[in-house]
Amino acid sequence: MADGAAPILDVQGLNTVFHTRGGEVHAVNDVSFSLKPGELLGVVGESGSGKSVTMMSLIGLLPTPPAEVRNGRVMFAGQDLLTTDAETLRNIRGGDIGFIFQDPMTSLNPVFTVGMQIMEPLRKHMGLRKRAAKARAAELLDLVGIPDAMARLDDYPHQFSGGMRQRVMIAIALACDPKVLIADEPTTALDVTIQAQILELMKELRTKLGMAVIWITHDLGVIAGIADRVIVMYGGQIVEHAPVRDLFSNPQHPYTEALLTTIPTVTGARSKRLTVIEGQPPILGAPPEACPFRERCKYRFEICDRMVPARYPISDGHDAACFRADTALRKDKSYA
Amino acid sequence: MRDTMDAPQPLVQVRDLKMHFPIYAGLLRRRVGEVKAVDGVSFDVMEGETLGLVGESGCGKSTCGRSVLRLYDITAGSILMDGDEIGALSQGQLRTRRPTMQMVFQDPQASLNPRMPVSAIIQEPLDEHTKLSKAEKREKVLELMDAVGLNRRFANRFPHAFSGGQRQRIGIARALALNPKFIVCDEPIAALDVSIQAQVVNLLEDLQEKFGLTYLFISHDLSMVRHIATRVAVMYLGRIVELAPREALYADPLHPYTKALLSAVPEPDPELAAKERVILTGDVPSPANPPKGCNFCTRCPAVMPVCHETDPETREVSPGRFVACHLFADEYTAAGHAPAVSQSAGQGATSSPQETLNQQGETP
Numbered sequence: 143m144a145d146g147a148a149p150i151l152d153v154q155g156l157n158t159v160f161h162t163r164g165g166e167v168h169a170v171n172d173v174s175f176s177l178k179p180g181e182l183l184g185v186v187g188e189s190g191s192g193k194s195v196t197m198m199s200l201i202g203l204l205p206t207p208p209a210e211v212r213n214g215r216v217m218f219a220g221q222d223l224l225t226t227d228a229e230t231l232r233n234i235r236g237g238d239i240g241f242i243f244q245d246p247m248t249s250l251n252p253v254f255t256v257g258m259q260i261m262e263p264l265r266k267h268m269g270l271r272k273r274a275a276k277a278r279a280a281e282l283l284d285l286v287g288i289p290d291a292m293a294r295l296d297d298y299p300h301q302f303s304g305g306m307r308q309r310v311m312i313a314i315a316l317a318c319d320p321k322v323l324i325a326d327e328p329t330t331a332l333d334v335t336i337q338a339q340i341l342e343l344m345k346e347l348r349t350k351l352g353m354a355v356i357w358i359t360h361d362l363g364v365i366a367g368i369a370d371r372v373i374v375m376y377g378g379q380i381v382e383h384a385p386v387r388d389l390f391s392n393p394q395h396p397y398t399e400a401l402l403t404t405i406p407t408v409t410g411a412r413s414k415r416l417t418v419i420e421g422q423p424p425i426l427g428a429p430p431e432a433c434p435f436r437e438r439c440k441y442r443f444e445i446c447d448r449m450v451p452a453r454y455p456i457s458d459g460h461d462a463a464c465f466r467a468d469t470a471l472r473k474d475k476s477y478a
Numbered sequence: 479m480r481d482t483m484d485a486p487q488p489l490v491q492v493r494d495l496k497m498h499f500p501i502y503a504g505l506l507r508r509r510v511g512e513v514k515a516v517d518g519v520s521f522d523v524m525e526g527e528t529l530g531l532v533g534e535s536g537c538g539k540s541t542c543g544r545s546v547l548r549l550y551d552i553t554a555g556s557i558l559m560d561g562d563e564i565g566a567l568s569q570g571q572l573r574t575r576r577p578t579m580q581m582v583f584q585d586p587q588a589s590l591n592p593r594m595p596v597s598a599i600i601q602e603p604l605d606e607h608t609k610l611s612k613a614e615k616r617e618k619v620l621e622l623m624d625a626v627g628l629n630r631r632f633a634n635r636f637p638h639a640f641s642g643g644q645r646q647r648i649g650i651a652r653a654l655a656l657n658p659k660f661i662v663c664d665e666p667i668a669a670l671d672v673s674i675q676a677q678v679v680n681l682l683e684d685l686q687e688k689f690g691l692t693y694l695f696i697s698h699d700l701s702m703v704r705h706i707a708t709r710v711a712v713m714y715l716g717r718i719v720e721l722a723p724r725e726a727l728y729a730d731p732l733h734p735y736t737k738a739l740l741s742a743v744p745e746p747d748p749e750l751a752a753k754e755r756v757i758l759t760g761d762v763p764s765p766a767n768p769p770k771g772c773n774f775c776t777r778c779p780a781v782m783p784v785c786h787e788t789d790p791e792t793r794e795v796s797p798g799r800f801v802a803c804h805l806f807a808d809e810y811t812a813a814g815h816a817p818a819v820s821q822s823a824g825q826g827a828t829s830s831p832q833e834t835l836n837q838q839g840e841t842p
Binding site for chain 2: 334335
């Protein structure tokens with residue numbers, strides 16, 4: 143599906159299952175996507191749609207058990223991250239692949255100074271001596287817009303505000319010049335005015351450092367402002383994948399379409415009544431045998447209850463997992 | 479400040495409401511200061527309207543909502559509920575008033591007792607405040623469940639068996655049990671997924687129409703407030719900086735903070751995303767140590783020398799529009815300081831967050 147430059151990260155047929163007391167939960171089902179160098183890929187979905195679990199499973203961050211990555215292939219720098227040994231994976235994490243988590247409060251260690259936490263990856267992955275690591279750490283803090291960087295290295299996380307802590311998290315993720323940065327809802331815990339600051343910073347850093355970014359969020363507004371390409375997830379599957387402009391101007395999956403009409407805006411026309419997606423997201427107790435969105439879909443055909451739709455191409459770089467997008471089916475009308 | 483609209487009568491009138499929380503420190507737990515969570519707030523809520531109360535976390539909007547219902551013993555101010563002063567009533571006297579004023583809480587997980595079945599949760603206000611028979615109560619509970627779109631068959635289930643959106647419906651049913659006039663909705667949709675938020679907002683609107691409810695709708699979600707509110711009040715650091723009818727506020731925000739706040743909301747449209755944004759520097763100062771002068775002076779892109787000196791008064795700049803900003807004070811607009819970005823804006827924009835914090839730290 144990807145074209146142009148060779149992808150830096152290529153995920154094929156990823157499946158992740160959680161073993162719980164209530165049985166298996168199929169959190170990620172046959173997810174495939176690729177990431178091109180230097181691009182920003184947005185991943186949108188509601189809570190429980192599998193967006194975070196997908197990203198955590200591909201770099202082995204999920205505790206196993208209860209999690210189990212059933213099958214799939216994650217190609218990065220010529221090797222499959224799912225079969226590689228723990229040592230290599232550890233070197234890649236925090237080195238070539240950086241990670242920013244949602245909550246800057248819980249992902250920083252409160253008993254170590256910020257400086258020590260930024261220096262840790264520098265010393266572990268890049269083998270820098272203490273003095274060099276410290277100089278580089280100060281450089282990084284400066285890069286993410288924290289004034290008086292050298293002095294603030296000795297401060298503890300509680301001495302920083304929420305927005306500042308997220309900047310520190312970004313500095314840590316950027317420490318080893320990652321080729322890929324995975325940001326999991328990095329602005330969700332922040333207020334809008336602080337979120338605007340962090341979004342500006344990320345846009346600036348991307349052009350400066352030229353890394354590829356996977357940006358996970360539930361906020362379509364954030365995605366519209368920052369992403370090049372977007373993946374929409376629902377029920378552990380990718381339901382639509384499109385360049386950002388196409389997704390917003392020409393959504394093809396009924397879920398994307400509904401999502402875009404549900405959210406009110408601060409500008410533009412104000413609807414008298416909000417459009418509602420009736421029902422609840424599915425609970426994935428078994429591998430999917432039908433379209434995950436069928437219960438809430440306004441188009442629902444007979445075939446939707448029988449089969450999982452493949453991802454049908456719409457146009458260049460745009461596909462949707464909906465039988466309505468299947469041109470062959472549409473012709474013979476057998477689905478109706 | 480007094481609303482000039484004649485037709486709708488104010489149901490709730492809040493004047494100069496203050497809610498300060500003491501800070502105790504040291505070995506003897508002496509009182510060393512106070513967090514001025516709400517610091518002189520005045521507004522009216524008209525009968526049958528929805529007043530939106532927006533602001534960032536820590537600005538005091540939730541405290542304001544809770545104080546209006548007298549869930550706290552307020553520090554100062556007056557609250558007229560349907561013409562009666564409740565600001566000074568004791569908690570015991572308030573109990574008889576509670577049926578007319580209710581609250582829907584943010585977190586449906588935390589505000590429902592996990593050991594009580596849904597019917598008991600919804601029935602609890604009836605047990606406390608009415609003398610209905612058992613059968614009558616049961617009938618009322620089932621009616622309420624119908625009204626909020628919960629299946630009657632689930633009346634004996636426990637909260638954990640319900641999804642987030644359904645739990646919020648339980649909370650709403652409980653708030654409706656005593657036929658209240660006024661409901662404070664404290665971030666009722668913040669914990670819900672986008673596709674579920676619309677369901678709950680539509681339900682709140684339907685119930686308002688059906689029962690003639692008046693809402694104080696507290697939220698940080700500016701786009702949802704635009705949808706549901708009749709008028710909107712914007713809070714910053716314990717004060718209301720702007721209060722205006724919804725359309726006027728969103729079309730033409732006057733206060734620099736409102737402008738920045740609206741500009742910071744990401745629009746779900748890639749074409750609009752490239753627009754110039756007002757990006758505020760720094761963070762909200764601590765309400766325990768607010769800056770001297772205007773509360774917003776440390777981050778304001780249009781700050782003037784006077785802002786560091788005196789606190790701006792709230793004035794009605796056009797009918798129904800209230801702004802607390804020196805840009806709209808008569809003496810400045812008359813003296814040629816047009817309500818626009820002043821010269822010191824550049825300085826404000828370049829000052830780093832750290833400097834801003836330091837400045838704030840230096841103020842006595």
